Amino acid sequence: MNDRYDHLLRKSRDAKHGGHDAWAVQSTGEKVAVAFVLNRADWLAEIDYTIPEAIERSGPEWLAIIPQVARQLAEEE
Numbered sequence: 001m002n003d004r005y006d007h008l009l010r011k012s013r014d015a016k017h018g019g020h021d022a023w024a025v026q027s028t029g030e031k032v033a034v035a036f037v038l039n040r041a042d043w044l045a046e047i048d049y050t051i052p053e054a055i056e057r058s059g060p061e062w063l064a065i066i067p068q069v070a071r072q073l074a075e076e077e
Contacts, residue, residue, distance in 0.1 A: 008069050012037040032057050037070045
């Protein structure tokens with residue numbers, strides 16, 4: 001795909017398999033995007049982000065790939 005997609009997929013896999021501990025060491029931007037991919041609003045709340053703030057933080061380029069990454073992770077199960 002592209003570098004952003006591959007990066008988000010890798011970080012999302014890490015958090016999916018490593019849980020909260022794997023997510024907690026990611027950058028804030030990665031945390032926000034990965035929380036979206038994994039449908040973890042509780043993780044967004046933990047870093048004091050509302051859904052609208054997280055959307056704004058992610059930006060349109062990242063938001064566009066989040067659904068694709070989520071689908072790929074679901075297919076890998």
